[in-house]
C-alpha cells in the first residue's frame with residue numbers, strides 16, 4: 001500500500017525552479033532515507049507533502065487521498081519532527097509532551113498512556129520534571145522527537161534528528177525509530193549521515209536539483225555505481241606520474257590521493273589487486289595498512305551527484 005504518492009511535483013520560488021517534476025512513492029512499512037546535497041529540495045518536497053507550501057504543478061496523495069491544508073483527518077495521522085527544536089521553554093518535559101499529545105487526543109487516560117509510552121521509548125524517564133533549558137542537546141532532541149510522535153502517527157517525518165547529538169542519544173534515537181517502525185509506523189528520514197541510512201533505511205531516494213536521480217534499496221544503489229569495490233592504502237610518498245600510471249592498470253576506474261591515503265576504485269578487486277601490488281614493488285613505493293572495502297553509500301552518492309553529502 002502506498003502511503004505517499006508524489007506525481008510530477010513542480011515548485012518555483014519566484015523564478016527559481018526548486019522542484020522539477022519530481023516523482024516519488026513511499027510504501028507502508030518503509031523507513032525511507034531521503035538524501036540530497038544542501039539545497040537539493042528535500043525540505044521543499046517535505047513541506048509540499050505536508051501542505052505547508054503551495055506548489056505549481058503535480059499531485060500529492062497521502063494514504064491514497066489528495067493532501068491539502070485543511071485535511072485535518074490526514075494530518076492527525078502524521079507526525080513531524082522538525083530540525084529545529086520546537087518545544088516550550090516554560091513547560092517541563094512531561095508537560096511539553098502532554099501539550100502536543102493534547103492537540104490530537106482529548107481522552108485523558110489515553111493521553112496519559114501515550115505520554116508514558118513515548119517517554120519510555122525515547123528514554124526520558126529520569127527527566128520528566130526538567131525544563132528544556134536543563135537538558136543536554138541530545139536530550140532536547142529526544143524531547144523534540146517525543147513531541148512529534150506522541151499521538152502515535154502512522155506516518156512520521158524526521159528531519160535530521162541526530163544533528164549534533166552525543167553518541168548515547170544518537171543510538172537511543174536510532175533505536176526508537178526502529179522500534180516505531182516495528183510497531184507499524186512508516187518513516188521518512190532526512191539525514192546527512194550515511195551510516196544512519198545504512199543502519200536504518202530499507203529504501204533510499206536521492207534527490208538533486210529538485211529531481212529524483214536515484215532510488216532503491218542499499219544493494220540496488222550500490223550495484224548502480226561503477227566502482228563497486230575499493231582499496232585504501234597508506235602511501236607516504238608517490239610521484240604524480242606514478243599516480244597516472246596506476247590509474248591505467250587493469251580494472252582501475254579512479255584513484256584519489258591525499259598525501260597519505262591512496263584510494264583505488266576498481267570494478268573488481270580480483271583483477272586489480274595483483275597489478276597494483278606488483279606496481280608498488282617494481283617502483284619501490286613504500287605502503288602500509290592496506291584494506292579493501294565494498295563501495296559505501298557515500299561512494300554511491302559521490303558518484304551519482306558528484307558532491308559530498310556532508311557540508
Ligand SMILES: Nc1ncnc2c1ncn2[C@@H]1O[C@H](COP(=O)(O)OP(=O)(O)OP(=O)(O)O)[C@@H](O)[C@H]1O
Pocket residue numbers: 013016018036037038039040041042043044045
Ligand atoms: N523561501 C525560499 N525562497 C527562495 N528560494 C528558496 C526558498 N526556500 C528554499 N529555496 C531554495 O530552493 C532550493 C531547495 O531548498 P531546500 O531547502 O528544499 O533544500 P534542502 O535539500 O532541504 O537543503 P538542506 O540540506 O540545506 O536543508 C535551494 O536552492 C534553496 O536556496
